Amino acid sequence: MVPGEQQRQESPGWQEYxxxxxxxxxxxxxxxxxxxxxxxxxxxxxxxxxxxxxxxTTGMDPREHAxxxxxxxxFDLRVIxxxxxxxxxVKPPRPLREESIAFHRxxxxxxxxxxxxxxxxxxxxxxxxGHLVVVxxxxxxxxxxxxxxxxxxxxxxxxxxxxxxxLEARWERQGRxxxxxxxxxxxxxxxxxxxxxxxxxLPNYSAHHAKVDAMATAELxxxxxxxxxxxxxxxxxxxx
Amino acid sequence: xxxxxxEIRDHMGQYPPFDGLRDELLDDAASAVEIAYFKAGTTISExxxxxxxxxxxxxxxxxxxxxxxxxxxxxxxGDIFGxxxxxxxxxxxxxxQAIEDTLLYLIPKSVFDRLCAADDNFADFVELSGSRLKSTxxxxxxxxxxxxxxxxxxxxxxxxxxxxxxxxxxxxRLMTDNDVSSVLLLKPGNGEDSDRAFSDAEGRQWLLTxxxxxKDLRQRIIAEGASGQxxxxxxxxxxxxTIQSDESVNEAMLTMxxxxxxxxxxxxxxxxxGVVHLSDIVRYETNNSVYLVNNxxxxxxxxxxxxxxxxxxxxFVRLVDEGATSRMIGGAMSSxxxxxxxRLVEFAEAELGPPPIPYCIMVHGSLARNDxxxxxxxxxxxxxxxxxxxxxxxxxxxxxxxRVSDGLDACGYPYCKGGVMATNDLWRQPLARWKRYFSxxxxxxxxxxxxxxxxxxDLDAVHGEERFVEELQDLIASRAKASPLFLAALARNAxxxxxxxGLFRTFVxxxxxxxxxxxxxxRRGIAPxxxxxxxxxxxxxxxxxxxFERLDDISRAGxxxxxxxxKLSYALEYLSMVRMRHQAQEIKNDHxxxxxxxxxxxxDVERHxxxxxxxxxxxxxxxxxxxxxxxxR
Numbered sequence: 049m050v051p052g053e054q055q056r057q058e059s060p061g062w063q064e065y066x067x068x069x070x071x072x073x074x075x076x077x078x079x080x081x082x083x084x085x086x087x088x089x090x091x092x093x094x095x096x097x098x099x100x101x102x103x104x105t106t107g108m109d110p111r112e113h114a115x116x117x118x119x120x121x122x123f124d125l126r127v128i129x130x131x132x133x134x135x136x137x138v139k140p141p142r143p144l145r146e147e148s149i150a151f152h153r154x155x156x157x158x159x160x161x162x163x164x165x166x167x168x169x170x171x172x173x174x175x176x177x178g179h180l181v182v183v184x185x186x187x188x189x190x191x192x193x194x195x196x197x198x199x200x201x202x203x204x205x206x207x208x209x210x211x212x213x214x215l216e217a218r219w220e221r222q223g224r225x226x227x228x229x230x231x232x233x234x235x236x237x238x239x240x241x242x243x244x245x246x247x248x249x250l251p252n253y254s255a256h257h258a259k260v261d262a263m264a265t266a267e268l269x270x271x272x273x274x275x276x277x278x279x280x281x282x283x284x285x286x287x288x
Numbered sequence: 289x290x291x292x293x294x295e296i297r298d299h300m301g302q303y304p305p306f307d308g309l310r311d312e313l314l315d316d317a318a319s320a321v322e323i324a325y326f327k328a329g330t331t332i333s334e335x336x337x338x339x340x341x342x343x344x345x346x347x348x349x350x351x352x353x354x355x356x357x358x359x360x361x362x363x364x365x366g367d368i369f370g371x372x373x374x375x376x377x378x379x380x381x382x383x384x385q386a387i388e389d390t391l392l393y394l395i396p397k398s399v400f401d402r403l404c405a406a407d408d409n410f411a412d413f414v415e416l417s418g419s420r421l422k423s424t425x426x427x428x429x430x431x432x433x434x435x436x437x438x439x440x441x442x443x444x445x446x447x448x449x450x451x452x453x454x455x456x457x458x459x460x461r462l463m464t465d466n467d468v469s470s471v472l473l474l475k476p477g478n479g480e481d482s483d484r485a486f487s488d489a490e491g492r493q494w495l496l497t498x499x500x501x502x503k504d505l506r507q508r509i510i511a512e513g514a515s516g517q518x519x520x521x522x523x524x525x526x527x528x529x530t531i532q533s534d535e536s537v538n539e540a541m542l543t544m545x546x547x548x549x550x551x552x553x554x555x556x557x558x559x560x561x562g563v564v565h566l567s568d569i570v571r572y573e574t575n576n577s578v579y580l581v582n583n584x585x586x587x588x589x590x591x592x593x594x595x596x597x598x599x600x601x602x603x604f605v606r607l608v609d610e611g612a613t614s615r616m617i618g619g620a621m622s623s624x625x626x627x628x629x630x631r632l633v634e635f636a637e638a639e640l641g642p643p644p645i646p647y648c649i650m651v652h653g654s655l656a657r658n659d660x661x662x663x664x665x666x667x668x669x670x671x672x673x674x675x676x677x678x679x680x681x682x683x684x685x686x687x688x689x690x691r692v693s694d695g696l697d698a699c700g701y702p703y704c705k706g707g708v709m710a711t712n713d714l715w716r717q718p719l720a721r722w723k724r725y726f727s728x729x730x731x732x733x734x735x736x737x738x739x740x741x742x743x744x745x746d747l748d749a750v751h752g753e754e755r756f757v758e759e760l761q762d763l764i765a766s767r768a769k770a771s772p773l774f775l776a777a778l779a780r781n782a783x784x785x786x787x788x789x790g791l792f793r794t795f796v797x798x799x800x801x802x803x804x805x806x807x808x809x810x811r812r813g814i815a816p817x818x819x820x821x822x823x824x825x826x827x828x829x830x831x832x833x834x835x836f837e838r839l840d841d842i843s844r845a846g847x848x849x850x851x852x853x854x855k856l857s858y859a860l861e862y863l864s865m866v867r868m869r870h871q872a873q874e875i876k877n878d879h880x881x882x883x884x885x886x887x888x889x890x891x892d893v894e895r896h897x898x899x900x901x902x903x904x905x906x907x908x909x910x911x912x913x914x915x916x917x918x919x920x921r
Contacts, residue, residue, distance in 0.1 A: 128323035130292045249389030251347045257291040267325055274327035
C-alpha cells in the first residue's frame with residue numbers, strides 16, 4: 049500500500065496531519081515544510097499555488113532504487129513559470145548502471161560531481177513548501193521522497209498530491225464505454241504522459257528530463273482542468 | 289541552460305521575429321517564458337483587459353477579431369499576437385479566441401521591451417502595421433545598386449562638344465584627339481526658353497541640338513562618299529534622348545532599352561555633363577536584358593525570334609535572383625516585349641511594303657504599364673490615321689495586325705482571350721473612332737460595359753505615330769477626372785476582386801473564414817491593386833500608365849490621406865515581387881510559370897508580409913468606395 053493512501057484513510061484530513069507534524073518534528077527543514085500548511089480541502093483549485101514535480105530514478109522500488117534527478121516547475125491554473133522552477137542532479141548511493149545512464153541522458157561526470165540526496169533535501173522541501181504538488185503517476189515521487197527523508201532524518205515526509213495520470217484514467221479507463229471496448233478486445237488508450245498530452249493538442253517534448261517532464265505535467269494539468277473541470281472545483285475532488 | 293528552456297528556445301528560434309535574434313537575446317526571451325493553456329472555444333483575451341505579455345503560439349490556433357466582431361486574423365503555430373497592444377496602451381484592442389486547444393508561451397512585457405530596444409529587426413517586425421513590409425521592400429531597394437546608384441557615378445569625363453556649323457572633319461579630328469566615339473552638337477542660343485538651352489562657364493548661351501557618333505560618320509559620310517567639309521547639322525538627326533544626372537543607373541539602362549540606343553547624354557538640369565555608354569552600364573552590372581534587346585533586333589525571322597524565348601526566361605530568372613525590384617524587372621521585361629513587337633512590325637512592313645497611311649501600334653495592360661512579367665497575354669490595338677479608307681487600306685492593316693499577333697503568339701505571348709488585339713476589327717480603327725470609343729466609355733459609364741473596356745485605360749504606343757496614342761491619353765486624362773459617374777463606375781469595378789485575409793498553414797484564409805488551397809496572386813492581389821491605383825490616377829488627371837508613376841502623381845495631387853500612397857507603393861512592389869519570385873522558381877523547377885501559389889511554399893516572413901499587403905489593399909478598396917461613391921438610384 050502506498051503511504052499517501054494509507055494516510056488518507058487513517059487521518060481526518062491533510063490539514064490536521066500537517067499541523068500535527070509541524071508540532072511533532074524536530075527536523076528544522078520538515079518543520080518549515082509542514083508549517084507552510086496545505087490548502088483547506090474546500091478551497092477552489094484556481095487560487096492554489098501548484099508545483100509540478102518529477103523525479104528520475106534508477107527503478108520503481110524506493111527501497112532498492114535511488115533518485116537521479118529532481119525537477120520542479122511552479123504554476124497555477126493561469127500560468128506556468130519554468131524559469132521559477134528548480135532542477136537537481138543527485139548522486140545515488142550506488143554507481144549508476146550503463147542503461148540508466150543512457151536512459152536519463154545524464155552523464156557519469158554530472159552524477160559524479162552531484163551532491164547526495166541528503167545534502168539537498170532541505171532545498172527540495174523548502175521549494176515544495178506552500179505548494180500543492182502535481183505529478184504524473186503518483187507511485188514514484190511521494191514514496192521516493194518519503195524514503196529519502198526517512199533515510200536522512202528517520203521521519204516520514206508525506207503530502208497530498210494531484211496525479212494527472214489518475215485524472216486521465218477517470219475518463220479514458222473508466223465509464224461504461226470503456227467496459228464495452230474492453231469486452232470487444234479493444235486496447236485501452238495509453239495514459240502515459242506523452243500520449244495523454246497528445247489528446248489535448250499539447251506538443252511533444254523530449255522526455256526523460258525531470259524538469260521538462262515537470263513542465264509537461266503542469267501543461268497537462270492545465271489542459272485537463274480546462275476540458276473536464278470547473279476552475280472552482282474544490283481540491284479535495286482532485287488530490288490523493 | 290536547462291533542458292526545458294532549450295525546448296522553448298529551439299521552437300521559438302524557428303519562427304520570426306525570434307529566428308533573427310542573437311543567441312543571448314533568444315536565450316533571454318526563452319528563459320523568461322511563462323506558459324498558458326487554452327481549450328478550443330475559450331477567450332484568451334478580451335477587449336480593454338490589460339496586456340502583460342507578448343503571446344507566442346506554441347501549438348494550436350487562435351482567431352483575432354475587430355471591434356465589430358469581424359474576423360481580423362487567424363494565427364497558428366509560431367505566430368505572435370499582442371504586440372500592437374504592448375506597443376500602445378497595454379490594453380487589449382483586438383479580442384483573441386482559441387479555435388483549437390492552444391498552448392501559449394508568454395513573453396513578459398519587460399523582456400519584450402528589452403528585445404525591441406536591443407534588436408532593430410525585432411522592433412520592426414512587431415511595430416504597428418506597415419513597418420515590416422515597408423522595411424522588407426526598402427531593404428531590397430537599398431540592397432540594389434542599380435537603383436541606389438545615380439547615373440552621374442558612371443560618367444568618367446566631361447562631354448566633348450562642337451558647334452553644329454563645324455565640318456564633319458573637324459568633328460572627326462576632335463573625337464580622335466579626345467579618343468571618344470561620340471560628340472555633342474551645339475548652336476549658339478538667344479536666351480530661348482528651351483529644355484535644351486544652357487549657358488557655359490563663361491556665361492555663353494547654347495542650345496544642345498544633337499549627337500554624332502563614329503557610326504554616323506561611317507554610314508552617312510564615308511559610305512555615302514560625302515565630303516569632309518559637310519556641316520555637322522546636315523547629318524544630325526535631332527530628337528536627342530537624354531537623362532538627368534540624378535536618375536538611377538537602372539533608369540539609364542531602361543531608357544537605352546526602350547529606345548534601342550547605346551549612348552545617352554547626361555544632363556545636370558540642362559547642362560550636358562557627360563555621355564554614358566551602354567557598355568558603362570554593362571560593366572557596372574552584368575545585366576543580360578541589355579544584350580537580349582540587341583539580340584532581338586539582330587534576328588531576321590519570326591522563327592529566330594521565337595527561339596529567344598528560353599533566353600527571355602533566363603534573363604527574367606537572373607534579374608529575380610540578382611535581387612532586382614519588380615519595377616526594374618517589369619521595365620526590362622516590357623522592353624523585351626516592346627522590342628519583339630517592333631521587330632515583328634519591321635518584318636511585316638518589309639514584306640507588305642511601307643504603310644499606306646500613318647498608324648500606331650498601341651498596347652494595353654502590363655506592357656502599357658511597363659510592369660510585364662514572364663507570362664502574359666498580348667493586349668494590343670491599332671490606331672490609324674483619320675484618312676483611313678477601308679477599301680484601299682483595310683487589307684494592309686488587317687494583314688499587318690495578323691502577322692504581329694501570330695508572331696507574338698509564337699514568341700510566347702499567347703493570343704488575348706478577351707480578343708483585345710489589333711486583329712479584331714473593333715480595335716483596328718482610325719484615331720477619330722478611338723476618341724469616340726473613349727468619350728463614350730467616359731460619358732456613358734455602364735459598369736458592365738466598363739468591365740470589358742477598362743483594359744483600354746492602360747495604354748501606350750509601341751510603334752509608329754506615338755502622337756496618336758498621346759492624343760488618346762490626353763483625352764482620357766482631361767475627361768475622366770471631370771466625370772464622377774465614370775470614376776464611380778470604375779471604382780465599383782475595382783472592388784470586384786478582393787484579396788484574401790491571409791495565408792494560414794497550408795491554405796488561403798478568406799474573409800468569411802472559408803479555405804482555399806491555392807491563391808492566384810495576380811487576380812487576388814496585383815490586378816485589384818492596379819485597378820485601385822488606376823481609378824485614383826484618372827481621378828487626378830494623371831497621364832502616367834505605370835503603377836508607381838501613377839502613385840507619384842496621386843501623391844502629388846494629395847488625393848489620398850498622408851502615407852497611403854507610400855503604403856500602396858510598397859504593397860504593390862511586394863505583391864509583384866512575390867509573384868515574380870514564384871514564377872522564377874517555377875521556371876527553375878522546369879514547370880510552366882503561372883500565378884497560382886501554394887501557401888505551403890510560402891515562408892513565415894513572407895506570410896506575414898503578404899497578410900499586411902492584402903490588408904493595405906483591402907483598406908484601399910474600402911477607401912475607394914467612400915471616395916468615389918456610386919450615385920444612389
